[in-house]
Amino acid sequence: MxxxxxxxxxxxxxxxxxxxxxxxxxxxxxxxxxxxxxxPMADGGEGSLDAVIAASSGERRYATVKNANGEPCQADWAWLGDGSAFVEIATAAGLEQIPAQMRDPLKATSFGVGQLILQALDAGARHITVGLGGSACNDGGAGMLQALGVELFDARGQALALGGAALQHLSAVRLGALDARLRETTFEIAMDVNNPLCGPFGASAVFGPQKGASPDQVRQLDAALAHFAQVCAGVLGKDEQNTPGAGAAGGLGFAIKAFLNAAFRPGVEILAELSxxxxxxxxxxxxxxxxxxxxxxxxxxxxxxxxxxxxxxxxxxxxxxxxxxxxxxxxxxxxxxxxxxxxxxxxxxxxxxxxxxxxxxxxxxxxxxxxxxxxxxxxxxxxxx
Missing domain, CATH: 3.40.50.10350 (Glycerate kinase; domain 1)
Incomplete structure (x- = not known):
């Protein structure tokens, strides 16, 4: 049998x-x-990195990055040996890394995810799959973009602070310092949800409470993400906030899709192919x-x-x-x-x-x-x- x-x-x-x-x-x-x-399987969330390495004989690599609270932590990613890499966002901005009493959904950042992507670029990766799931942040991927060189400013011309709540003060987005290697790199998003960025089924409303957000904070974050998406649409000439999956991982799906032209795929499908x-x-x-x-x-x-x-x-x-x-x-x-x-x-x-x-x-x-x-x-x- x-x-x-x-x-x-x-x-x-x-x-x-x-x-x-x-x-x-x-x-x-x-x-x-x-x-x-x-x-062993996964769907893009926690544990996807381990499953990818087991399925593909990939090489685990390490980097010191910022966790969701902006503090140094050791995160890992996978070099797959064919010019591609796999990044699991939970290793850099994961909810499980932050004790419940220390979680702050208004200030939590995805900056460390951008730092992992930079590590993969430095290694020569030109195809990067990003596993979305298990995040502690609700910043629409703004922190990741800031790590990659996107500049965010408030109405006074001051650099925007990290975290989702700060996005309500966003006035300008500048792309001049965006890492040039990103234009030569294809991105794929491994995900397990199809939520939009905002609204009753969006990142803040559905996943914010899991990250410690109160009802008032959910409303604040949802409004901040909607404003972020509106400003980004004016810069990019396209609006991805209602794309299924844009609300994954606190809105990281939105940022990777809008700024890095990523393709969405079910994470379980990617793992099934690799394994x-x-x-x-x-x-x-x-x-x-x-x-x-x-x-x-x-x-x-x-x-x-x-x-x-x-x-x-x-x-x-x-x-x-x-x-x-x-x-x-x-x-x-x-x-x-x-x-x-x-x-x-x-x-x-x-x-x-x-x-x-x-x-x-x-x-x-x-x-x-x-x-x-x-x-x-x-x-x-x-x-x-």
């Missing part, structure tokens, strides 16, 4: 590789001789996938939905083992997930679930495989319309 295991990471708990290994151990508990293929997921899936009898929380949002570019789509195309059943099942997860059944299970054995705290996740994943993998074998099912259950 061939089993393919292709999960995402479990945020603040396990990497995608650790999740895959735990599930594999559960499969071996039931079928010691099973042919198991583990392909050879569709090819590895051929001949598999069963696929396992998973993520920290599965809900209706999983349909919109998250790893389990992407893995399920590839499996569905080949008629292979998919079992999802996740940290928790949220509202609307049942919609995944029409997208190719055969069955979904929470790893928790019963009511437990989040801290305990994270601590003992490897054990629980192993147990649930074994449990679900026993049921699957008992049913003698070799094809996915048909979902009624």
């Amino acid at each position: 061939r089993v393919l295991i292709a999960p995402d990471s479990f945020k603040e708990s396990l990497s995608a590789l650790e999740v895959a290994n735990a599930i594999a151990a559960g499969v071996r508990d039931v079928l010691p001789g099973a042919d198991i293929i583990c392909i 050879g997921l569709p090819q590895a899936m051929r001949g598999a009898d069963l696929v396992y996938t998973g993520e920290g929380r599965m809900d209706a949002q999983t349909l919109h570019g998250k790893t389990p939905a992407g893995v399920a789509a590839y499996a569905k195309a080949q008629g292979i059943p998919v079992i999802a083992i996740v940290g928790s099942l949220g509202d609307g997860y049942e919609a995944l059944y029409k997208a190719g997930i055969t069955a979904a299970f929470s790893l928790a054995p019963g009511p437990i705290t989040l801290a305990l679930a994270c601590q003992d996740a490897p054990q629980y994943l192993r147990q649930r993998a074994g449990d679900t495989l026993r049921v699957w074998l008992a049913g003698g099912v070799s094809k996915p259950v048909a979902e009624s319309s």
